[in-house]
Ligand SMILES: Nc1ncnc2c1ncn2[C@@H]1O[C@H](COP(=O)(O)OP(=O)(O)O)[C@@H](O)[C@H]1O
């Protein structure tokens with residue numbers, strides 16, 4: 001078993017920005033190099049994650065504070081699972097993590113409180129914010145499904161995108177990636193950043 005804690009890599013951005021696409025491309029790339037990699041996502045598939053998804057679809061009506069707490073609770077459970085894997089020698093890629101709460105919930109809830117309830121979350125080694133203009137995101141989503149979710153109005157998305165831009169400047173290990181380019185161009189940037197980060201050095 002590897003002694004060094006393995007890299008924890010996170011994808012962030014608006015829905016439709018290409019998170020799932022890029023997370024799976026990275027998963028595939030690392031697996032092809034022989035690394036043991038686990039791809040996960042938030043909200044999780046657990047009980048709290050299901051509640052969150054109902055709220056996002058507006059089937060469950062809850063206030064923004066409670067929703068922020070649900071995201072933090074879902075993440076707390078998720079973090080235990082992620083930590084265990086990292087300690088067992090597995091690279092973990094998560095499609096959304098802590099910065100999603102900072103960006104999305106801070107539209108309606110104070111960021112300082114959101115930071116506080118997420119204090120137990122890990123600091124990822126690398127975070128890629130896939131930065132895609134809201135109108136492009138919405139166009140991509142509309143091709144996939146017909147219902148719209150809680151955070152899918154252009155002006156809200158613009159504000160969330162602004163927060164992501166600020167976070168990219170303030171937080172450690174966060175890279176803003178232009179997502180409005182062909183999938184393979186976006187992923188080749190991501191692979192280069194990961195290669196240059198030195199995080200893979202010395203890992204078998
Ligand atoms: N770089 C890209 N250019 C054009 N379309 C893309 C790109 N990345 C993803 N897509 C398409 O946009 C849609 C949303 O992508 P997805 O990865 O599911 O986004 P997210 O997980 O961020 O919501 C999918 O249909 C996907 O094929």
Ligand SMILES: [Mg+2]
Pocket residue numbers: 019020021095
């Ligand atoms: Mg997705």
